[in-house]
Amino acid sequence: MYLECINCGRKHDISAVMNTCSCDGLLEIKYDLSKISFKLEERANTPPHVWKYRELLPIRGSPITLMEGGTPLYRCKRLGEECGIKELYVKHEGMNPTGSFKDRGMTVGVSRALELGINTVACASTGNTSASMAIYAAKAGLAALVLLPSGYVALGKIAQALMHGATVLSIRGNFDKALTLIQKVCSEQGFYLLNSVNPYRLEGQKTIAFETVDQLNGRSRTNTPDRVILPVGNAGNISAIYKGYREFHELGVIESVPMMTGIQASGSAPITHAIETGAAAIEPVAHPETVATAIRIGDPINAPKALRAIRESHGLATSVTDEEILKAQKDLARLEGIGVEPASAASIAGLRKLSHAGAIDGDEVVVCIATGHLLKDPETVIRSSHPPVEVSADLNSLYDAIFHPQST
Ligand code: AN7
Numbered sequence: 001m002y003l004e005c006i007n008c009g010r011k012h013d014i015s016a017v018m019n020t021c022s023c024d025g026l027l028e029i030k031y032d033l034s035k036i037s038f039k040l041e042e043r044a045n046t047p048p049h050v051w052k053y054r055e056l057l058p059i060r061g062s063p064i065t066l067m068e069g070g071t072p073l074y075r076c077k078r079l080g081e082e083c084g085i086k087e088l089y090v091k092h093e094g095m096n097p098t099g100s101f102k103d104r105g106m107t108v109g110v111s112r113a114l115e116l117g118i119n120t121v122a123c124a125s126t127g128n129t130s131a132s133m134a135i136y137a138a139k140a141g142l143a144a145l146v147l148l149p150s151g152y153v154a155l156g157k158i159a160q161a162l163m164h165g166a167t168v169l170s171i172r173g174n175f176d177k178a179l180t181l182i183q184k185v186c187s188e189q190g191f192y193l194l195n196s197v198n199p200y201r202l203e204g205q206k207t208i209a210f211e212t213v214d215q216l217n218g219r220s221r222t223n224t225p226d227r228v229i230l231p232v233g234n235a236g237n238i239s240a241i242y243k244g245y246r247e248f249h250e251l252g253v254i255e256s257v258p259m260m261t262g263i264q265a266s267g268s269a270p271i272t273h274a275i276e277t278g279a280a281a282i283e284p285v286a287h288p289e290t291v292a293t294a295i296r297i298g299d300p301i302n303a304p305k306a307l308r309a310i311r312e313s314h315g316l317a318t319s320v321t322d323e324e325i326l327k328a329q330k331d332l333a334r335l336e337g338i339g340v341e342p343a344s345a346a347s348i349a350g351l352r353k354l355s356h357a358g359a360i361d362g363d364e365v366v367v368c369i370a371t372g373h374l375l376k377d378p379e380t381v382i383r384s385s386h387p388p389v390e391v392s393a394d395l396n397s398l399y400d401a402i403f404h405p406q407s408t
Pocket of ligand 1: 100124125126127128129130196231232233234235236237238294295341343344371372
């Protein structure tokens with residue numbers, strides 16, 4: 001194993017504690033795949049979870065694990081019909097221990113912090129990263145420091161970070177500002193940074209690709225989706241999932257790599273903008289805004305990796321409005337019984353938009369990644385729903401409310 005810069009190609013020893021190259025480029029963990037044999041059939045009886053794929057992960061000792069991964073891949077017929085897609089699946093990452101995909105990255109990242117003997121882990125977060133880091137730090141006995149953008153983090157996520165014992169600070173500024181600050185604090189204090197600029201995080205998250213292949217195997221006409229659609233914020237997950245598919249491709253487990261398709265909220269869509277204009281690099285959005293606070297990010301740190309993932313895989317990017325996001329959240333909930341937070345619903349809103357525009361073929365096997373659970377953000381649901389009707393505790397009033405709702 002070694003670290004390789006995606007910008008200048010320089011290789012660094014795996015023991016180096018660094019998140020970016022001396023040229024400032026992003027780093028990627030590389031394996032000698034010619035020495036690794038991986039056959040799905042050989043472990044058909046092992047249920048999917050992150051550490052099922054451990055020879056493709058960068059931790060050799062026992063990891064800090066809370067049984068992350070192994071999330072359901074649901075076939076969604078009703079929603080598929082509505083979106084014009086014959087074979088649509090949703091991978092519900094909200095079924096992880098803290099209710100988001102971040103757990104896959106944190107089991108690897110916190111295990112790495114322990115290997116290095118660092119006793120404080122830290123991150124900036126729109127919420128889910130902080131919740132996830134807090135549970136793994138708790139399990140590992142490490143101190144956790146979290147910086148949140150004040151006023152823009154969903155309630156459930158803050159509750160998790162607090163309950164699991166992290167030091168939680170809200171800054172008067174947005175996520176991009178918080179990330180710049182925490183990077184400085186980590187480099188000055190020797191804390192271990194667990195944002196997705198850390199390549200160990202992405203190694204855990206790439207198992208979404210491995211599991212999807214595992215779960216489609218024998219169930220669909222192909223073990224590889226034609227297209228993967230997911231919300232993009234700091235752009236780590238799309239980069240990680242693409243890396244996972246490329247590794248499986250190189251190992252001969254799959255025959256093709258899916259078209260990586262990123263969806264952003266229209267108020268914070270620098271990656272979509274770069275894809276649409278063909279620009280080599282993103283132009284940061286100074287004041288990102290969206291109801292999907294998880295992806296309220298204007299200057300995604302993994303943009304170079306994400307742009308490469310989308311372009312190399314002949315994928316797409318688009319942006320969706322808050323209204324489209326909230327409608328998709330409701331549709332997924334009511335047509336399929338899958339409850340997700342707004343950011344996750346962006347993938348469905350993007351699918352619908354691209355499909356209706358004719359950019360996605362109805363015969364493609366499509367997998368949408370539902371990145372976080374509905375209960376992360378109950379306040380947005382309450383704001384967009386009619387409140388429960390209060391009735392007197394007697395049968396007549398109850399029947400009145402059930403059969404003549406307008407009179408109550
Ligand atoms: C539900 O928690 O950035 O593109 O600090 O929570 O890999 O950043 C969350 C991101 C999508 C975007 N869906 O993933 C954080 C944070 C949900 C998320 C994303 C996030 P990336």
